[in-house]
Amino acid sequence: MSLVEVVKPDKTKPARLLRKPETNELILEYTGVDGNVYRVPVAIALLPQEFGELAAQLGLADLIQAIRVSIVDSKIALPTDVQYRRKESLTLFTGTVTASGSTADIDVSAFSAMEVIVKVTAVSGTTPSLSVYVEGKFAATGDYKPLVYQENITSTGIWYLTITQLIFKTIRVRWVVGGTSPSFTFTVAAEAVV
Numbered sequence: 689m690s691l692v693e694v695v696k697p698d699k700t701k702p703a704r705l706l707r708k709p710e711t712n713e714l715i716l717e718y719t720g721v722d723g724n725v726y727r728v729p730v731a732i733a734l735l736p737q738e739f740g741e742l743a744a745q746l747g748l749a750d751l752i753q754a755i756r757v758s759i760v761d762s763k764i765a766l767p768t769d770v771q772y773r774r775k776e777s778l779t780l781f782t783g784t785v786t787a788s789g790s791t792a793d794i795d796v797s798a799f800s801a802m803e804v805i806v807k808v809t810a811v812s813g814t815t816p817s818l819s820v821y822v823e824g825k826f827a828a829t830g831d832y833k834p835l836v837y838q839e840n841i842t843s844t845g846i847w848y849l850t851i852t853q854l855i856f857k858t859i860r861v862r863w864v865v866g867g868t869s870p871s872f873t874f875t876v877a878a879e880a881v882v
Contacts, residue, residue, distance in 0.1 A: 774882040778802075780822070781861040782875040784810070790862035793825060797857040799880040804849040806838050808874040816870035817842055820863050822849065824856030832860065841872075854880075 706715040706727070717727045776799070781791050796802075806820050819839040823832035835856070836849035861876045 776880050778878045778880055780804075780859075780876040780878055781863075782877075784871060784873040785818075785863060785865060786869075786871050788862075788864045791860050793858045793860055795857065796854060796859050796880065798882060800854055800882060802851040802854055802878040802880045804836060804851065804876065804878045806841070806847040806849065806874060806876050808841055808844045808846075808872060810873035811843055811871070813870035814868035815842075816865070816867035816872065818863060818865055818870075818872045818874070820847075820861065820874070820876060822851065822876070823860055823862055824854075825858040825860065827857060832862070835859070 704717050706717055707713070708715060713729055715727050715729060717725060719725050778794075778796075780794060804822055808818065811818075818841040819837065820841070821834045821837040824835050825832050833856075835851050835854075838847040838849060841847070863872075865872065
């Protein structure tokens with residue numbers, strides 16, 4: 689069958705969906721503004737301007753149901769939400785620090801949410817303290833906003849933080865160290881989702 693088949697006009701038949709028995713192909717049959725009846729395979733149909741009239745003739749619920757049946761019967765995979773299936777692991781920072789500082793900017797434009805872990809594996813010094821901030825950068829001004837943070841860490845351990853809506857394209861990790869001769873070895877990592 690060609691992409692569009694023109695057949696003899698029959699004004700007694702409304703627009704309808706047909707199934708070709710030999711191929712199980714779903715066909716849309718409708719009368720065009722020129723008076724001709726057109727048969728178009730639904731899988732590739734780009735409907736013309738008279739679709740407004742056609743929808744009224746077909747009954748939209750019937751059209752949607754027929755298309756659903758056609759998809760289920762075909763070898764096409766059913767629609768799925770692939771957005772939340774792509775996940776990545778990121779190391780945002782790892783190392784030993786003795787003074788306050790921050791990472792360079794990190795591009796997270798592909799992600800919409802993150803689970804963050806702060807894992808401190810070594811601490812030394814007199815009354816050492818560590819505060820860790822994950823900050824989003826405003827592209828227009830270059831300013832940073834704390835998104836999630838863990839303050840006053842004084843010993844080894846693990847802390848979990850959640851960023852439910854990551855609207856910034858760029859983030860960084862910033863840390864503030866206090867105490868006398870402090871030293872912290874830690875990692876900030878994330879599981880990110882598109």
